[in-house]
Amino acid sequence: MGRLVIVSNRAPSVDGAGDSGGLVVALKDALSQQGGLWIGGAPKQSENPADELNFHQRPDFEIALFELEPELYRDYYLGYSNSVLWPALHGRVDLIDVQPHYSAAYRKVARRLARQIARIVTHDGMIWVHDYQLIPLAHELRKLGVTSRIGFFLHIPLPDLQTFKAIPEWQELAGCLADYDLLGLQTQRDLGHLINIFRHTLRGELRPNGNMGINGREVVLGCFPISIDVRGFRQLAVDGAARTAPPSVPRLIGVDRLDYSKGLPQRLLGYETFLSQNPEFCNKVGLLQIAPPTRDDVDAYKAIRSDLEHLAGRINGRFGTIEWTPVQYIHRALPRDDLAVLYRYSRVGLVTPLFDGMNLVAKEYVAAQDEADPGVLILSQFAGAAEEMSDALIINPHDPQDVADAIRTALQMPLAERRQRHGALYSHLEKHDVAHWSAAFLKRLLAIEKADAEWLER
Numbered sequence: 001m002g003r004l005v006i007v008s009n010r011a012p013s014v015d016g017a018g019d020s021g022g023l024v025v026a027l028k029d030a031l032s033q034q035g036g037l038w039i040g041g042a043p044k045q046s047e048n049p050a051d052e053l054n055f056h057q058r059p060d061f062e063i064a065l066f067e068l069e070p071e072l073y074r075d076y077y078l079g080y081s082n083s084v085l086w087p088a089l090h091g092r093v094d095l096i097d098v099q100p101h102y103s104a105a106y107r108k109v110a111r112r113l114a115r116q117i118a119r120i121v122t123h124d125g126m127i128w129v130h131d132y133q134l135i136p137l138a139h140e141l142r143k144l145g146v147t148s149r150i151g152f153f154l155h156i157p158l159p160d161l162q163t164f165k166a167i168p169e170w171q172e173l174a175g176c177l178a179d180y181d182l183l184g185l186q187t188q189r190d191l192g193h194l195i196n197i198f199r200h201t202l203r204g205e206l207r208p209n210g211n212m213g214i215n216g217r218e219v220v221l222g223c224f225p226i227s228i229d230v231r232g233f234r235q236l237a238v239d240g241a242a243r244t245a246p247p248s249v250p251r252l253i254g255v256d257r258l259d260y261s262k263g264l265p266q267r268l269l270g271y272e273t274f275l276s277q278n279p280e281f282c283n284k285v286g287l288l289q290i291a292p293p294t295r296d297d298v299d300a301y302k303a304i305r306s307d308l309e310h311l312a313g314r315i316n317g318r319f320g321t322i323e324w325t326p327v328q329y330i331h332r333a334l335p336r337d338d339l340a341v342l343y344r345y346s347r348v349g350l351v352t353p354l355f356d357g358m359n360l361v362a363k364e365y366v367a368a369q370d371e372a373d374p375g376v377l378i379l380s381q382f383a384g385a386a387e388e389m390s391d392a393l394i395i396n397p398h399d400p401q402d403v404a405d406a407i408r409t410a411l412q413m414p415l416a417e418r419r420q421r422h423g424a425l426y427s428h429l430e431k432h433d434v435a436h437w438s439a440a441f442l443k444r445l446l447a448i449e450k451a452d453a454e455w456l457e458r
């Protein structure tokens with residue numbers, strides 16, 4: 001059995017610092033058992049020729065960095081990945097910024113990376129490619145004769161066929177997806193979209209086993225909802241609460257990268273509606289919104305920041321008093337342990353994306369709660385997490401009244417109902433944590449050649 005190779009846009013740190021992020025925790029075990037390798041991007045620093053991987057041995061697994069020149073990185077990452085694919089796959093076709101040099105850079109990165117990977121993988125190895133930045137990788141690897149099993153997991157949503165067609169290269173991308181052996185998506189919703197895209201673009205045929213026959217070969221399809229280290233995150237919250245006092249007024253919390261897919265203005269409009277209809281709650285609750293900046297160089301992200309600041313200012317001006325600020329807004333990232341205790345001390349978790357692959361904040365909020373006196377999760381029907389988390393209060397983020405009603409319901413919910421909902425959510429998450437996610441994906445990839453299945457039996 002050959003080694004497991006993970007490929008993602010960004011590599012974990014070479015020294016293991018900052019490993020608390022879900023993906024590294026999830027894949028560490030599988031990688032260290034197999035003498036695995038993680039290949040990920042990094043800004044160009046060393047004097048290495050840009051075409052060569054830069055290897056670093058960690059105690060648990062090996063890392064190989066692929067370095068890109070700043071201009072290429074900009075066009076591939078901020079350009080095609082985040083100004084074409086991200087908005088299109090999140091259904092925001094109005095925000096797509098099509099530039100020919102963006103798509104050229106995107107293909108160039110995949111080609112270059114494939115040449116490096118082709119030199120080091122063996123026939124019996126397994127390659128697991130992550131996310132929208134690297135869709136053409138299997139196609140490029142196959143062109144170079146690589147025969148290893150190659151799986152792909154899309155962390156973000158896949159929209160319906162009509163939306164997908166707004167990407168100028170949609171046919172090419174569909175073809176590239178069909179070059180994988182296994183395609184993993186977050187939800188049944190996205191899986192349905194993929195099947196439809198394959199049917200219409202490549203005359204794919206759905207087989208009774210749920211896989212797709214395309215051009216004479218079978219592409220295995222699966223739905224693998226990603227998760228978090230549930231017990232670990234809960235422990236962070238328990239430990240943090242032992243060190244910190246709870247807030248003086250019940251709190252609603254929102255935690256999101258400042259991204260237009262997260263429904264932040266809609267959340268604030270819902271909160272504003274709630275305050276205007278329920279004046280008895282003024283002075284008695286507060287919304288803490290933590291929204292660190294991201295992809296600042298893309299125009300659409302500047303716009304969302306100014307929208308949010310405008311709305312927060314309006315609500316504070318309209319309802320605030322000398323003693324009370326209705327919206328507290330923090331525009332930076334916080335350490336995970338601080339975040340965990342903030343969730344635990346919040347009566348309501350507000351997760352209102354307009355379209356989201358999964359949304360891990362929803363899972364973190366539930367994991368962090370005190371089961372004896374848990375808070376209530378308000379969750380958008382458009383978050384992938386809503387497929388699994390039906391015991392949350394499910395809302396339509398486009399309807400401020402729906403959001404306002406859910407806030408009121410959550411704040412008035414009796415303890416017994418809060419415990420019942422939280423209990424159901426937590427016990428599902430405990431069984432479906434991030435280790436479960438990665439094992440399920442790898443098992444499916446491995447099953448494509450069953451003879452080698454022993455190493456995952458643990």
Ligand code: ADP
Nearest residue numbers: 255256257290291292332333334358359360361
């Ligand atoms: P996305 O991957 O689109 O950002 P997710 O909700 O799936 O959305 O994951 C976001 C991750 O980023 C979560 O683990 C969350 O805790 C973290 N995060 C978001 N905002 C902050 C913040 N202000 N400080 C620290 N971590 C944050």
